Amino acid sequence: MExxxxxxxxxxxxxxxxxxxxxxxxxxxxxKKRQKENxxxxxxxxxxxxxxxxxxxxxxxNEPLLDEAIRNLRSNGIIVHIAKTKEDAxxxxxxxxxxxxxIVKSKSNVSKEIGLSKFLQDQNIVSIETDIGDRIIQLAxxxxxxxxxxxxxLTRYDVAEILFEHLGEIVDPYPENLTKIFKEEISGxxxxxxxxxxxxxxxxxxxxAILILHxxxxxxEVMRRPKKHIILAGIDKIFPDxxxxxxxxxxxxxxxxxxxxxxxxxxxxGPSKTADIEKKIFKGIHGPKEVCLILVDNNRSExxxxxxxxxxxxxxxxECLLNCPTYxxxxxxxxxGSNLGGKGIAYSTLSKEIEADERLFMCVSCGHCxxxxxxxxxxxxxxxxxxxxxxxxxxxxxxxxxYDFLDSHxxxxxxxxxxxxxxxxxxxLKKDD
Numbered sequence: 001m002e003x004x005x006x007x008x009x010x011x012x013x014x015x016x017x018x019x020x021x022x023x024x025x026x027x028x029x030x031x032k033k034r035q036k037e038n039x040x041x042x043x044x045x046x047x048x049x050x051x052x053x054x055x056x057x058x059x060x061x062n063e064p065l066l067d068e069a070i071r072n073l074r075s076n077g078i079i080v081h082i083a084k085t086k087e088d089a090x091x092x093x094x095x096x097x098x099x100x101x102x103i104v105k106s107k108s109n110v111s112k113e114i115g116l117s118k119f120l121q122d123q124n125i126v127s128i129e130t131d132i133g134d135r136i137i138q139l140a141x142x143x144x145x146x147x148x149x150x151x152x153x154l155t156r157y158d159v160a161e162i163l164f165e166h167l168g169e170i171v172d173p174y175p176e177n178l179t180k181i182f183k184e185e186i187s188g189x190x191x192x193x194x195x196x197x198x199x200x201x202x203x204x205x206x207x208x209a210i211l212i213l214h215x216x217x218x219x220x221e222v223m224r225r226p227k228k229h230i231i232l233a234g235i236d237k238i239f240p241d242x243x244x245x246x247x248x249x250x251x252x253x254x255x256x257x258x259x260x261x262x263x264x265x266x267x268x269x270g271p272s273k274t275a276d277i278e279k280k281i282f283k284g285i286h287g288p289k290e291v292c293l294i295l296v297d298n299n300r301s302e303x304x305x306x307x308x309x310x311x312x313x314x315x316x317x318x319e320c321l322l323n324c325p326t327y328x329x330x331x332x333x334x335x336x337g338s339n340l341g342g343k344g345i346a347y348s349t350l351s352k353e354i355e356a357d358e359r360l361f362m363c364v365s366c367g368h369c370x371x372x373x374x375x376x377x378x379x380x381x382x383x384x385x386x387x388x389x390x391x392x393x394x395x396x397x398x399x400x401x402x403y404d405f406l407d408s409h410x411x412x413x414x415x416x417x418x419x420x421x422x423x424x425x426x427x428x429l430k431k432d433d
Contacts, residue, residue: 011425021153024145028321037258040083053249060313074208081292081293081298085297102126103196104186104190105127105198107133109199145331145332145340187221190221198212203357204269210268211249211267212264213249213253233401235300236312255318256313271291298351302351311350311382320342320369321341325366341357
């Protein structure tokens with residue numbers, strides 16, 4: 001009986017994992033369908049992609065451009081810090097938060113990269129995610145499955161179960177109802193907080209301005225906390241001017257969601273101010289009294305110097321994941337925390353977040369990530385280069401690369417069969433119920 005119970009428990013767990021893969025596939029198909037419907041609304045799409053690629057080539061590793069951005073940001077009244085490491089970034093954030101014990105934050109991949117939520121928790125500071133997807137992941141103590149759709153692997157029934165665990169009461173698993181519950185809870189935290197933390201999608205050097213994209217409207221509330229608005233951004237987010245930043249924003253929106261434009265684009269160039277009385281400037285009229293930007297390096301310079309500059313072209317749209325055969329079978333197992341897919345694993349390996357392990361050898365070298373990436377980042381070549389640097393079986397590339405190619409395909413095929421059998425079993429069990 002005990003053996004049977006263990007088997008049933010394991011089977012239930014594996015079926016649950018397979019159903020998460022199915023949820024990811026369904027979510028990704030929705031985005032791809034929306035892209036097909038809207039692609040003709042961007043007639044100059046190829047031109048925009050080529051333009052963005054050229055801009056990224058010029059901007060990554062461009063220290064004079066970074067210096068110009070910092071100078072103009074400070075001139076506009078924005079406090080700017082440079083964080084060489086994630087430890088530096090966390091120390092700066094803690095200092096900026098001061099005595100506050102509650103902060104609200106919006107989606108920020110940099111905050112995930114530096115482990116901000118866990119760090120604040122260890123400091124007895126309550127940190128609340130205000131993006132609904134991120135709040136779901138936070139409550140579930142889970143990891144994201146897409147950079148802009150972190151809860152793509154969860155169904156509405158999963159979300160209802162998460163809320164039951166959090167609230168202690170049964171909730172109807174209807175998306176509208178679940179959204180309303182999250183909205184009300186998040187709004188309560190926002191109203192109590194004095195400091196908000198957001199990410200940034202781009203920084204325009206010429207204007208000294210910060211560009212933030214969002215759909216839910218939560219960022220508007222987070223960035224208007226009365227005491228301080230803290231912004232986190234990697235040094236790879238620098239663009240020459242606002243026009244090039246807007247071009248990136250349009251492409252990021254289309255490839256991340258399939259939509260032509262996001263609901264909100266906020267361009268921030270300093271705290272609010274007025275000069276309506278005797279032309280004397282007063283800052284912080286509405287919204288925060290201070291705006292603070294933390295520019296995070298955290299191994300980006302080293303990645304550039306090692307000859308992997310192309311990895312830093314990424315705009316975080318997640319298009320590579322939508323079309324990756326490996327990710328669509330292994331899911332988040334093919335990733336490191338919030339760094340997902342082949343590019344994420346390559347990035348984590350180079351930034352020394354992990355030692356090179358079997359995940360580096362899961363890529364089947366199909367080239368779909370490069371084909372569909374708006375910047376044509378050659379992730380397969382980068383992975384092959386890393387494989388020769390960290391060989392599994394042999395130090396001889398002529399032997400190692402063919403072995404890796406064959407081994408990755410065998411592993412992918414075995415996992416595909418396993419997942420499909422589990423999904424078939426899931427369907428049968430649901431019919432029996």
